[in-house]
Amino acid sequence: MATDIEQKVMEAKIASIVLASVDTQTKDNALEAMAKALDANRNKILEANKADLEEAERMKSEGKLSQALVDRLKVTEPKIDGMISGIRDVIKLEDPSGRTIKTLELDKGLELYQVSSPIGLIGVIFESRPDVVPQVMSLCLKSGNATVFKGGSEALNSNRVIFNILVEALESTQGIPKGAFQLMETREEVMDILALDEYIDLLIPRGSNDFVKFIQDNTKISVLGHADGICHVYVDTDAYLNKAYDVCFDSKVQYPAVCNAMETLLINREIAEDFLPEMIKRYEKAGVELRFDEGSYAIAEKLGSANIAKATEDDWKTEYNDFILSIKLVDSIEEAIDHINKYGSHHTDAIITENKTKRKQFIALVDSSSVMVNASTRFADGFRYGKGAEVGISTNKIHARGPVGMEGLVIYKYVLLGNGDKVATYAGDTPRPFTHKELDRKLSDIINE
Amino acid sequence: MATDIEQKVMEAKIASIVLASVDTQTKDNALEAMAKALDANRNKILEANKADLEEAERMKSEGKLSQALVDRLKVTEPKIDGMISGIRDVIKLEDPSGRTIKTLELDKGLELYQVSSPIGLIGVIFESRPDVVPQVMSLCLKSGNATVFKGGSEALNSNRVIFNILVEALESTQGIPKGAFQLMETREEVMDILALDEYIDLLIPRGSNDFVKFIQDNTKISVLGHADGICHVYVDTDAYLNKAYDVCFDSKVQYPAVCNAMETLLINREIAEDFLPEMIKRYEKAGVELRFDEGSYAIAEKLGSANIAKATEDDWKTEYNDFILSIKLVDSIEEAIDHINKYGSHHTDAIITENKTKRKQFIALVDSSSVMVNASTRFADGFRYGKGAEVGISTNKIHARGPVGMEGLVIYKYVLLGNGDKVATYAGDTPRPFTHKELDRKLSDIINE
Numbered sequence: 001m002a003t004d005i006e007q008k009v010m011e012a013k014i015a016s017i018v019l020a021s022v023d024t025q026t027k028d029n030a031l032e033a034m035a036k037a038l039d040a041n042r043n044k045i046l047e048a049n050k051a052d053l054e055e056a057e058r059m060k061s062e063g064k065l066s067q068a069l070v071d072r073l074k075v076t077e078p079k080i081d082g083m084i085s086g087i088r089d090v091i092k093l094e095d096p097s098g099r100t101i102k103t104l105e106l107d108k109g110l111e112l113y114q115v116s117s118p119i120g121l122i123g124v125i126f127e128s129r130p131d132v133v134p135q136v137m138s139l140c141l142k143s144g145n146a147t148v149f150k151g152g153s154e155a156l157n158s159n160r161v162i163f164n165i166l167v168e169a170l171e172s173t174q175g176i177p178k179g180a181f182q183l184m185e186t187r188e189e190v191m192d193i194l195a196l197d198e199y200i201d202l203l204i205p206r207g208s209n210d211f212v213k214f215i216q217d218n219t220k221i222s223v224l225g226h227a228d229g230i231c232h233v234y235v236d237t238d239a240y241l242n243k244a245y246d247v248c249f250d251s252k253v254q255y256p257a258v259c260n261a262m263e264t265l266l267i268n269r270e271i272a273e274d275f276l277p278e279m280i281k282r283y284e285k286a287g288v289e290l291r292f293d294e295g296s297y298a299i300a301e302k303l304g305s306a307n308i309a310k311a312t313e314d315d316w317k318t319e320y321n322d323f324i325l326s327i328k329l330v331d332s333i334e335e336a337i338d339h340i341n342k343y344g345s346h347h348t349d350a351i352i353t354e355n356k357t358k359r360k361q362f363i364a365l366v367d368s369s370s371v372m373v374n375a376s377t378r379f380a381d382g383f384r385y386g387k388g389a390e391v392g393i394s395t396n397k398i399h400a401r402g403p404v405g406m407e408g409l410v411i412y413k414y415v416l417l418g419n420g421d422k423v424a425t426y427a428g429d430t431p432r433p434f435t436h437k438e439l440d441r442k443l444s445d446i447i448n449e
Numbered sequence: 450m451a452t453d454i455e456q457k458v459m460e461a462k463i464a465s466i467v468l469a470s471v472d473t474q475t476k477d478n479a480l481e482a483m484a485k486a487l488d489a490n491r492n493k494i495l496e497a498n499k500a501d502l503e504e505a506e507r508m509k510s511e512g513k514l515s516q517a518l519v520d521r522l523k524v525t526e527p528k529i530d531g532m533i534s535g536i537r538d539v540i541k542l543e544d545p546s547g548r549t550i551k552t553l554e555l556d557k558g559l560e561l562y563q564v565s566s567p568i569g570l571i572g573v574i575f576e577s578r579p580d581v582v583p584q585v586m587s588l589c590l591k592s593g594n595a596t597v598f599k600g601g602s603e604a605l606n607s608n609r610v611i612f613n614i615l616v617e618a619l620e621s622t623q624g625i626p627k628g629a630f631q632l633m634e635t636r637e638e639v640m641d642i643l644a645l646d647e648y649i650d651l652l653i654p655r656g657s658n659d660f661v662k663f664i665q666d667n668t669k670i671s672v673l674g675h676a677d678g679i680c681h682v683y684v685d686t687d688a689y690l691n692k693a694y695d696v697c698f699d700s701k702v703q704y705p706a707v708c709n710a711m712e713t714l715l716i717n718r719e720i721a722e723d724f725l726p727e728m729i730k731r732y733e734k735a736g737v738e739l740r741f742d743e744g745s746y747a748i749a750e751k752l753g754s755a756n757i758a759k760a761t762e763d764d765w766k767t768e769y770n771d772f773i774l775s776i777k778l779v780d781s782i783e784e785a786i787d788h789i790n791k792y793g794s795h796h797t798d799a800i801i802t803e804n805k806t807k808r809k810q811f812i813a814l815v816d817s818s819s820v821m822v823n824a825s826t827r828f829a830d831g832f833r834y835g836k837g838a839e840v841g842i843s844t845n846k847i848h849a850r851g852p853v854g855m856e857g858l859v860i861y862k863y864v865l866l867g868n869g870d871k872v873a874t875y876a877g878d879t880p881r882p883f884t885h886k887e888l889d890r891k892l893s894d895i896i897n898e
Contacts, residue, residue, distance in 0.1 A: 017790060021813035104835050110824060112834060119846045120816070201846040222671060222847050243869025250871035341466060352869075360896045363864050364470035367569070375559060375867030384875070385561060385863070386553050386885040397568045397650040398671050399848040402863045414834070414851045415812050418824030420692025420801075422699035426833070436835040447809045 005192050006199075008182040009148055013121050013199045015180035016146035020118045024095040026175040027142055034141075035087040037169035038134065038162070042080055048161035049075040049130065056154055065154070072128045073154055083134040083162075086389070090138040093388045096406045097144045100442040106416075106434050107426075113415040113443040118144035122409065123193055123200040125150045125215060127207030130158035136204065137166055137181060139389055143409040146180040148200070150193055152207075159183065194219035202409075204392060209319065224408060226395040228345035229259025230319050231377040234266040234336040234362070236353035241275055243374050244352040248279060250376040251350065253286045257321050259393060260348050260370075260380040264316060266336045269295060269329045276327075277303055288323045291315050295329035316343040333358050337365045344368065346395045348380040369395055369402035415443055454641050455648075457631040458597055462570050462648045464629035465595035469567045473544040475624040476591055483590075484536040486618035487583065487611070491529055497610035498524040498579065505603055514603070521577045522603055532583040535838065539587040542837045545855045546593045549891040555865075555883050556875075562864040562892040567593035571858065572642055572649040574599045574664060576656030579607035585653065586615055586630060588838055592858040595629040597649070599642055601656075608632065643668035651858075653841060658768065673857060675844040677794035678708025679768050680826040683715040683785040683811070685802035690724055692823050693801040697728060699825040700799065702735045706770050708842060709797050709819075709829040713765060715785045718744060718778045725776075726752055737772045740764050744778035765792040782807050786814045793817065795844045797829040818844055818851035864892055
């Protein structure tokens with residue numbers, strides 16, 4: 001017999017078929033209704049959140065919850081404004097599904113259309129932040145995907161109230177199938193969801209590195225995202241030092257708590273004496289704790305820096321997410337590339353150089369989703385990459401890589417329009433040849449005529 | 450300590466980084482060397498195959514191996530011709546990696562390139578057919594992917610000889626990194642390979658449905674392919690019966706042993722009396738065994754057909770891969786679509802209709818990788834879809850779906866070219882706006898200048 005959780009997931013899967021065929025205008029109307037409903041129910045949301053916050057404060061006082069988690073949990077009026085404007089931003093984005101990607105005439109009157117289509121059923125598993133529900137629901141709805149949400153127990157009341165407001169708004173508009181969006185309650189375990197690979201087509205985890213890693217390690221469903229963000233900047237012998245100072249500072253200091261911040265700075269030994277002293281000064285002024293390898297330690301020591309520490313092997317594998325940086329001297333660009341491919345997380349890595357050969361070498365051989373040349377690692381982000389809203393940043397090697405927008409929520413189907421065509425005509429001893437001619441026709445123009 | 454198998458896989462992984470940056474001309478030269486080497490070593494291949502065949506015949510006589518498997522194992526002169534021409538066909542195909550997919554100016558002098566790149570390391574696990582090695586190796590090489598092969602024990606000698614000939618050819622040409630292609634021998638277990646998700650980016654299984662299903666069920670690595678091919682044709686009330694006869698006949702009879710052949714024929718009850726008698730006659734003439742639901746049984750019975758059988762629930766879930774067909778009457782297009790989505794394998798399904806509303810409905814609601822309108826399900830194939838060579842047919846909902854060519858062996862990376870650019874400039878109280886302007890520039894033109 002199907003469990004309660006399986007029941008909900010099956011209901012969403014069935015609704016996903018219908019949702020996949022809903023037109024853009026209907027989806028946009030539903031999104032506007034969602035935005036309006038959040039605006040009309042601010043007090044209800046704040047009240048529910050207050051209950052979660054009280055419980056969280058109690059747990060914090062018992063040492064079971066961090067302040068950072070309490071902060072992420074907290075919903076404020078500006079945060080509700082953000083949820084509402086986020087939904088309206090999605091209305092402005094192009095519908096990624098239903099686009100004709102390619103049209104090929106196989107033969108006169110036999111036309112093959114490759115058309116983008118929603119993936120189907122997305123599973124979203126997230127920690128604390130209640131703003132994940134409106135954000136991801138709007139992206140999934142616009143791209144035509146049904147969604148099951150599983151939030152953390154800390155945000156139980158907030159998630160439930162926000163979810164119910166949004167689903168009521170959907171039901172008040174025409175054309176969105178009932179049951180397409182489901183919220184799992186706390187008693188339903190994450191492990192049960194991870195086992196439903198028969199129904200769930202893609203998982204999007206939102207939370208800490210450990211949380212994402214746990215999910216990746218415990219499911220056969222494809223996971224879109226990344227566990228670690230161990231990013232590097234390599235300062236080459238042919239670097240303009242002023243560019244290097246700016247990029248190295250920005251990559252670490254501009255916002256260190258995120259996945260695209262630099263964790264290890266690699267410097268070519270030849271230029272270390274010229275470059276490091278000024279760089280160390282800038283980092284120390286910004287309060288960055290530095291951990292040096294042997295070579296760079298010697299330079300720092302000569303400067304008489306306070307509190308200099310040595311890096312250990314562990315440092316090269318650590319994502320600090322904080323004002324901490326490890327520094328290593330390398331003998332060549334090859335050593336830098338090897339270090340990055342070995343210790344990095346294939347997320348985002350940068351080179352500072354004016355040398356075109358080394359630029360080409362670094363771009364070709366660094367196996368990361370984003371490779372920066374003379375630019376900060378912090379640029380690796382959906383908004384900065386012009387995607388509007390971001391589903392996440394993927395370090396996967398299939399489907400979608402790097403910052404992922406709604407294009408990561410669609411796949412395609414092939415549609416072949418014929419007139420009673422048989423393969424037998426194109427096989428056997430005297431096969432009729434295919435024309436395989438690309439056509440400039442859209443399926444939507446044909447089937448909506 | 451790394452096992453023998455892990456050692457080989459790690460070696461291939463390291464080589465994959467270099468292979469990813471090899472230019473098209475170098476890869477094409479290596480492919481030509483592979484083709485020439487096969488041609489020059491025909492006797493060696495046939496001899497090795499003879500040893501496998503003798504062992505296979507012995508096992509067949511003990512009832513441990515089927516004749517079909519012995520047939521697939523057999524290498525002949527024409528099969529070697531096929532291997533050689535297959536490699537030369539791949540030379541003619543466009544290199545799918547290194548293409549600039551999109552170029553976006555983020556700001557003056559800050560340009561983001563999205564460039565296609567090889568996935569990295571592909572694992573190929575296959576049964577009996579020794580021709581898989583040259584075919585898949587050529588596709589992986591051309592797209593810049595390293596590959597580990599694991600063949601069945603039946604083809605041990607053939608696989609080893611063919612693999613060694615090809616690898617020697619690669620090593621005789623310049624520029625292909627050593628170790629990029631590896632062959633696992635029999636004593637190395639499939640389960641060990643399936644556990645190497647840290648190194649292998651994508652698995653391609655080639656073999657029976659059970660074999661593919663076993664692999665899908667026992668690995669966390671993404672698997673490109675399909676286990677079942679349960680395809681349907683639905684004959685609507687608004688069908689031209691002559692088109693229906695042709696498509697229904699071709700979908701079943703043209704070549705029934707393959708995944709895109711029809712297994713269940715759905716007929717609208719309203720037209721069944723008109724359509725079925727002639728269709729049954731054609732199928733019986735071709736030796737197709739028919740299994741009827743209640744409604745269609747009554748019609749067949751009236752015709753006085755010989756050997757008519759009733760279908761059971763199991764028939765709707767069975768891929769016969771043979772001259773067997775189940776037939777069911779439905780009351781509506783909705784019932785047909787529900788049946789297809791419930792019992793089908795999301796592979797390829799067809800509708801026969803002249804009605805534009807129903808055509809649209811079927812295309813939108815049938816959740817399959819290929820949807821055919823008035824055309825045979827047998828068209829779902831890489832060659833017919835104009836892809837040249839085929840990696841496989843995927844029923845996945847992410848990455849690649851339907852017949853997959855080399856485009857399924859690439860992903861992309863983002864490359865950002867700047868001049869010391871900091872995110873801080875675009876953040877804070879007075880952020881500089883991004884231009885986000887699409888440019889018509891290719892990365893290859895920039896970095897090869």
